[in-house]
Every structure is written in C-alpha cells, then in structure tokens.
Amino acid sequence: MLLNETQQAIQGSVRAFAQERIRPKARDFEKAGGYPRELFEELAALGLMGMVVPEEMGGTGADTVSYAVSLIELAAADGPLSTIVSVQNSLVASGLVRSGSPAQRERFLPGLVSGKIIGAFALTEADAGSDAGAIRSRATRQGNGYVLNGTKQFISSGKTASLTLAFAVTDPDKGKRGISAFLIPTDRPGYHVDKVEHKLGQAASDTCALRFDNLALEGDLRLGEEGQGYAIALANLEAGRIGVGAQSVGMARAALETAIQYARERKSFGKYIIEHQAVGFRLADLSARLKAAEQLVLHAAARKDAGLPALTEASMAKLVASETAETVCSGAIQTLGGYGYLEEFGLAKIYRDVRVCQIYEGTSDIQRMVIARALEKGDA
Secondary structure (H helix, E strand, C coil): CCCCHHHHHHHHHHHHHHHHHHHHHHHHHHHHCCCCHHHHHHHHHCCHHHCCCCHHHCCCCCCHHHHHHHHHHHHHHCHHHHHHHHHHHHHHHHHHHHHCCHHHHHHHHHHHHHCCCCEEEECCECCECCCHHHCCCEEEEECCEEEEEEEEEEEECCCCCCEEEEEEECCHHHHHHHEEEEEEECCCCCEEEEEECCCCCCCCCCEEEEEEEEEEECHHHEECCCCCHHHHHHHHHHHHHHHHHHHHHHHHHHHHHHHHHHHHHCEECCEEHHHCHHHHHHHHHHHHHHHHHHHHHHHHHHHHHCCCCCHHHHHHHHHHHHHHHHHHHHHHHHHHHHHHHCHHHCHHHHHHHHHHHHCCCCCHHHHHHHHHHHHHHCCC
16 A cells, blocks of 8 residues: 555654664663663654554544554664554553543553653463463452452563553453453552563563552552453454554564665675575565565554454454564575674564564464454455
8 A cells, every 4th residue: 555645754754763763772772671761752752652542632643554654664773662662552552542531541641642651561471371361360349449469471561661551350250251451550569570581582672570469459440341351452452463563564674674785785706696696586575575564564554544344454464474574584684694693783683573573462373363263254
C-alpha cells in the first residue's frame, strides 16, 4: 500500500529523529542496560508515547498505519527501544483507552502520553505463556478492593515501569471468564521485581520476573468489570502483533541496508561484490521478501484503521515479518563475511535483538494456529 501525505510526514520525522538521536547511541544503551528518562520525554514530544491515544484524551490520535511506520523507523535505529514504545502503546495505553473509566484515563493517560510513566503488561506466567487462560495469580476481594498474590514471567519493562497492567484470577470457577485486569502503580508495597533476565538480545529493554506479595489495590484500580480481563488482554493482541511485525521489519531493514552498503563498497576479484551474482541475487531475494513482509504489516494496520477484523492479518504479519527478519539478518551477516560476525558492524546486535520477535506477543506456532483456525472457518 501507498502512504498518504500525513503518514509520509510522520515517517520522515520519526526517521530523522531515530537516525540522528538514537542509532548512534544504540550500542551505548545496550551496554548500559537501559535508557535515560529524558529520552522517553523526547519521544513523547514527537507524539510517540501516546500514538494510539485519541487527541481528545491528550494523545496523538494517529492511525494504525502511522503507528506501524513509526515503529519501523524506531526499530531500524534500535530494536529494544521500539519494544518499550510498542508495549506502551499497543498494550497499556490502548487498554486504558478501550476499557478504562474516565477517572482512570484522567489519572494515568497524561503520564503515559508524556513519557513520564512507562507501562508494562503482565500477563505471562511460568506455566501460562501462550495459554493465557491458565494463569494462576489470584486477586482476592478485601473490602472495597483486592489483594493480589502470584508471579509473572518475561515481563517487558517490569522494572522500568511506573504502571503495570496485570491480570489475575478473581473467580477460579469460571475459567477464562474469571480473569480480571488491574492497574498497578509499581511503587505499591508487594510489587517485587525478583529478577531482571539476562537475555540473548534486547539488553536495553528490561525483561523481568515479577512477584505480587499481598499487594493491596483499591477497587477503582480494576480495569473493566470483573471477569473481563481475558477479553481485555486478547483485544490488545491485534495491535500488539502488528507492532511486533513492524519492529521486525525495521530491524531487518537496518541489517539489509548495512549489507547493501558493504556490498557496494567491498571489492573482490576485481569488482564490487554486489556485482557477483551470488551476492547480488542473495540481496535481491532478501529485499523482495522484506518488502512483502512490510506490506503484510501495513495491510493489517490498514484493515484495523478501516474497522475491519484484522486478527488473522495481524498474525500473518507477525509470523511472516518476524521469520523473514531472522532470514534477512542472517543473510546480511553472510554478505559481510567475517566482518558481519564482529560487534562493531552492528549486525550481531540486530540479530540478537530481532530473534525474540518470533516469541513474544504469541510464538510463531501460535500465529500458525490462529491462521489455521481462520482457514478452517473460511475467514481467511
């Protein structure tokens, strides 16, 4: 699809900022294991921390296509930063916009939009990853509020966050319909970060094991009604998977651009290596596959903007983009040969960072299950 003038303008401004302010420091962020707080406020000044929030609620009010192209540009500069922005928008802010009360929106959205509050989304548990309905964390009624107990695993921004959207069982007899959602200010007694995981990649975006230990919450911190938690979680996955697809495209594009530039400058056997058929054809194949993946992402985003069902398309976009991204990164490393294996050329970092895109927001196997069920029903 072709971008309209507004979408092109957003793409251009985010690209300029990301390439000038973020990409040169990406390795420093990785070494530091995080980002300076003022960077989030800079992103907010561009409207990136509240893209999915309507203007009347203080956000940017951007369409999904603009959101996707912005994530592509951020990821092309630094994958882990795009993860934080994706969680902020696709999962936390969008959950408040869709299911929050006026009081909850007034309390939390200004901080999220301004970048002063970073959000986390705590659904996954050690025994409940792809099967989100199997979570065991409990929220027990106490007076007008709740007391939460349980653990969460693989939570992006779990330590950085000031606000965590968490899910817990309020009625164990109702299965998935007994799960509720809660907004947890992370400075509450009982909110514990038990471990910051040491990962293959995305070192600048913390991934944590959380523990809720008799964590007391007022009743007005429940998001939606009791029993709506599972539906709230699933409603966010459509935008989340489009976001991960966009991240994949951005990181892969950065890797491919590095490989093409190298192939244009490196000489072997008397000519630039891009002129050798083996190299030129490899880069041609990778470029074509990446462009197709990008179009799948933008197509899913456009369907969402049109108010059409997009869950299957979002799964297709995430599946194809994330798996294509790993292939592109591997091909880029191969093009640079031994240099591609060195940290200083940047491909090793991208390769590490992009691999998780096949895992979080639903593994590739889960995406295939979603698509297969749609095919079975005749919906794809």
